[in-house]
Amino acid sequence: MSDDSAERLYYRTARSPRWEIVGHRWSASRDWALVLRDATGEYFVLGRRGDPDDAGGYVPMPDEAAAPPLRGHYTDGFRVDVTEHVDTRAIGLPTVYGTESVELWVSWWVHDPVRVVRTKTVHGWHVIRTYLTTALRHLAETQAVAGNGLGAPEIMQHLGVPQRLEEAGLSYRVFDVRLRDNGEELLLGQGENEGVRYSWTTSRRGEYEFCLQALHAGPASLAALWLLRHPDQVRQVLDWAVDHQDLLSPPLTDWQEELASLLGTLTDQERKEISYLLRDRISALGRPVPGMAD
Incomplete structure (x- = not known):
């Protein structure tokens, strides 16, 4: 680069x-x-x-x-x-999991050598980066107004073809979007003190289904999902699990406890007789009973 x-x-x-x-x-x-x-x-x-x-x-x-x-x-x-240059721009994209850090890989070049000399454009990436930032902010605002999210597919769709800066004699295009670990980045689609604002798009249908299953699975699944996104917080998740056993293992109701206690005092013969009675009763209600032929 x-x-x-x-x-x-x-x-x-x-x-x-x-x-x-x-x-x-x-x-x-x-x-x-x-x-x-x-x-x-x-x-x-x-x-x-x-x-x-x-x-x-x-x-x-x-x-x-x-x-x-x-x-x-x-x-x-x-x-x-007039060679083709490659540089990267770090940005933060809002998702349902929080801000996702990615790097845009940008190819840029001089398409008009005379214009570069006329405008005294000595360092091209500084100019490209400024215009790219403006284009990304405009794209984020447009997507928000339309009620859509902004992700890699949208960026590649709009900025993956050559973008001309005629006044500077330069052109650029985004040719890849990759996950990154950390560093300085441009935050898009949200203010510094705002929560994540996000709208589902067709390209994220799989993420929606995954989150829906995690919610249906309950607190244990959500805790595991949090740990997946924050592997450095194992101790905090374990402490939370210990302090919230009532959420992870909901207590039995009174009648369930009494019935379980009663069944525990019966002999094997008594349990077998009760199972026969229970089977006949369930069958009479029209419910399928395991182990019974149709």
């Missing part, structure tokens, strides 16, 4: 513009473009313009600058980096 403090998108050439033209035309490298400026302020460019071949949405750039003639009178020459 690139480092803004060390990498520049362009730099002024040391050789004469004429030698730079010859050098570029003889060079087989497509990693840089040559931008020249003449005495009238007009710009010329040699090299690739537009998207990388594998960017997923190639659109040719308009020829704002012509190729420089060898015998032109140029005052300045610039080498512009």
Whole structure:
């Protein structure tokens, strides 16, 4: 990944513009473009313009600058980096389990070398990151207004194709969303003091079914789910389980206790006779009885 403090998108050439033209035309490298400026302020460019071949949405750039003639009178020459860069942006997505930390993997590149030189865009990732943050906030607000959640599928759907920053001559796209452990992140979809605000989407139907089963299973299942999300809180969960035995193992009612106590005092023969009576009674009520033929 690139480092803004060390990498520049362009730099002024040391050789004469004429030698730079010859050098570029003889060079087989497509990693840089040559931008020249003449005495009238007009710009010329040699090299690739537009998207990388594998960017997923190639659109040719308009020829704002012509190729420089060898015998032109140029005052300045610039080498512009047109390779594809990769950086990451950490964000926090709201889910039913709390804020989920993910990293967006972002590919970005120069699609207009002349515009980069004109705007003096020395470090591209800083510009891309600013525009990406704005795009993510706008997407989160749009999803919230529509009553939908914001997750990896929505981000990839809207930002997975090349996004053009025409005024800067840069383009970017999000090509992956991955879980991360910790670090500085942009919180989306909620304020600092707000609880998690979340709406179910079709892509999270499985999460909904899972949570529904956990709720039906009762406190023990919810405690296990909490421990799964917070494995460092084993002691707290165990202490809670000890202090809330009444929730994990609900006490029997009075009649259940009396019946269990009575059955415990009967002999084997007496229990067998009662089981026969109970079987006949249940069968008379029209209920199926295990062990009885239809």
